[in-house]
Every structure is written in structure tokens, then in C-alpha cells.
Amino acid sequence: MPREILVAPSLLTADFLELSRAIDLVNSSPADWFHLDVMDGRFVPNISFGMAIIARIKTRAVKPLDVHLMIEEPGRYAEAFRQSGADHLTVHYEACPNLHRNLEQIRGLGMKAGVALNPHTPVSLLRDILYLTDIVNLMSVNPGFGAQSFIPHTLDKIRELSAMIHTAQSSTLIEIDGGVTLENAHSIIGAGASVLVAGNTVFSAADPAATILKLKQD
Numbered sequence: 001m002p003r004e005i006l007v008a009p010s011l012l013t014a015d016f017l018e019l020s021r022a023i024d025l026v027n028s029s030p031a032d033w034f035h036l037d038v039m040d041g042r043f044v045p046n047i048s049f050g051m052a053i054i055a056r057i058k059t060r061a062v063k064p065l066d067v068h069l070m071i072e073e074p075g076r077y078a079e080a081f082r083q084s085g086a087d088h089l090t091v092h093y094e095a096c097p098n099l100h101r102n103l104e105q106i107r108g109l110g111m112k113a114g115v116a117l118n119p120h121t122p123v124s125l126l127r128d129i130l131y132l133t134d135i136v137n138l139m140s141v142n143p144g145f146g147a148q149s150f151i152p153h154t155l156d157k158i159r160e161l162s163a164m165i166h167t168a169q170s171s172t173l174i175e176i177d178g179g180v181t182l183e184n185a186h187s188i189i190g191a192g193a194s195v196l197v198a199g200n201t202v203f204s205a206a207d208p209a210a211t212i213l214k215l216k217q218d
Contacts, residue, residue: 003194005216008033008066008175009208010199011057012048022203023060029209030216033066033088035177035197038081040071043095044144051077051084058085066135066197068116068177070143071095075102082109090114090137090175093121103132114175118143119151123161130170135195136161140188141178150179155191162192185215 009031014022026034036054041047058065064087071077074091075098081089089111096102099115106113114135115126119142126136138157141148158174165172175195176188185196196215205211 003189005189006032006173006195007202007212007215008035008195008197009202009212010035010037010177010197012037013199013203015203019057020060023057025208027060027062030213031063031202033064033195034061035066035068035199036086038067038069038071039144043072043092044070046144051080054081054086055084061085064088066090066114066175068114068137069095070116075105078102078105078111079109082111086111088112088114088135090116090135092116092118092143093125094118099129100132103129107132116143116177117157119154123157123164126161127164127168130165130168130172133170133172135173135175137175137177137197138193139178140176140180143178148179150181150184155187158188158191158193180215182211182214 009026037048039046039048065085066088067086068090072095089106091102093115103113112134115133116137118139140150140154173195174193176193177197180196180198181201202208
């Protein structure tokens with residue numbers, strides 16, 4: 001059976017003066033999730049938005065909110081993000097010395113649990129935690145800013161992680177975040193990814209809905 005490819009447009013690159021229009025665009029498009037990047041200025045050198053903005057997005061969004069926490073001490077805020085409307089909550093391996101506890105907390109709150117890995121972090125470190133992980137977000141750029149170029153070594157990491165998931169007989173989804181374009185989507189999917197986070201590629205396109213459909217079909 002062919003693998004379903006999901007697209008999660010990242011609102012980080014949308015025009016925040018026209019945020020409701022961007023939300024409506026995603027709602028009416030073939031996209032599957034909203035991807036929301038939360039940055040604290042400590043774990044990454046940038047600050048984005050938090051619970052209040054997510055709660056407002058939730059009132060208009062009709063698709064799941066895929067919330068990616070690029071923050072330190074994410075366990076302190078998991079419940080607040082759930083109350084704000086997060087459907088998926090992804091924390092960084094590098095920010096979680098007690099990752100098992102963090103994933104159990106997220107699942108216990110009724111959300112899908114995700115783990116993100118920075119470009120330098122080996123996927124082998126997730127071998128003993130895959131059974132608690134619904135989504136693995138492989139960062140294909142250094143986190144903190146949009147519109148960066150895809151790091152080619154990510155393809156090797158996707159293949160390695162895909163083999164781990166197959167061996168574990170897990171249903172974990174591989175999500176790729178950063179530098180996803182119409183030109184490299186085919187290679188990313190071919191390596192084993194199932195979820196494409198696309199910000200600039202979608203929101204700078206002349207026809208965002210057609211671009212999302214093309215990403216899903218690559």
C-alpha cells in the first residue's frame with residue numbers, strides 16, 4: 001500500500017498581518033496539519049509566539065495543530081499548550097534529559113508525542129524510545145529561522161530512521177522540517193519521510209494550494 005504523504009505548512013513564514021487569511025488558505029487547501037514553531041530565544045536564537053497566539057489559531061483552524069517546541073524545559077509548559085489547542089506536541093531530544101518522562105506526559109495529556117532532532121544529533125539515540133514516539137521531526141536545517149537550505153545529509157538520517165522504525169514494527173511518522181522544496185520533496189519522500197513541513201515553499205508560491213498538492217504527490 002502506498003505511504004500517505006502529509007504536508008504541514010509552517011505558519012512561521014506566513015504574513016502575520018494577514019494570519020487569518022493564511023489559516024483560511026491552509027484550511028481550504030490539500031494540507032493536512034498546521035505546523036507551529038514555538039521559540040524561546042534560549043534553545044534557539046529567535047523568539048516566535050506562544051500559547052496565546054496558538055489559542056487564537058485554534059479558533060479558526062479546522063486541521064490538527066502540530067506544535068514544535070524549540071524551547072528549554074518543555075515539560076513545564078506541556079499542559080498549557082494542550083489547553084491552547086495543540087493536537088501534536090514535539091519536544092527536542094537536546095532539551096530533554098528525561099525524554100521518557102516528557103513523552104509519557106504528552107501522551108497522558110491526550111496529544112500525539114513527537115521528538116525533534118537537530119542536524120548533528122544521531123537518529124540511533126531514539127532506538128529505545130520509538131515505542132513512545134508518534135512523530136520524529138528531523139531538522140534538515142539548524143533550527144531558529146525559516147527559509148534556510150536543506151542539509152543533504154538528512155537523507156541518510158531518514159533512511160536510517162526508516163529502517164529502525166521498520167525493525168521495531170512501529171507506526172512512528174518521519175517529519176522533515178526545513179528547506180523542503182518542490183525540487184527535493186521527491187528525494188525526501190523516497191528516503192522514507194511521510195510528513196513535509198513547508199513554510200516558504202507554500203506561502204511564497206503563486207498558487208499555494210497547487211504547491212501543497214504537488215508536494216503530496218511527489
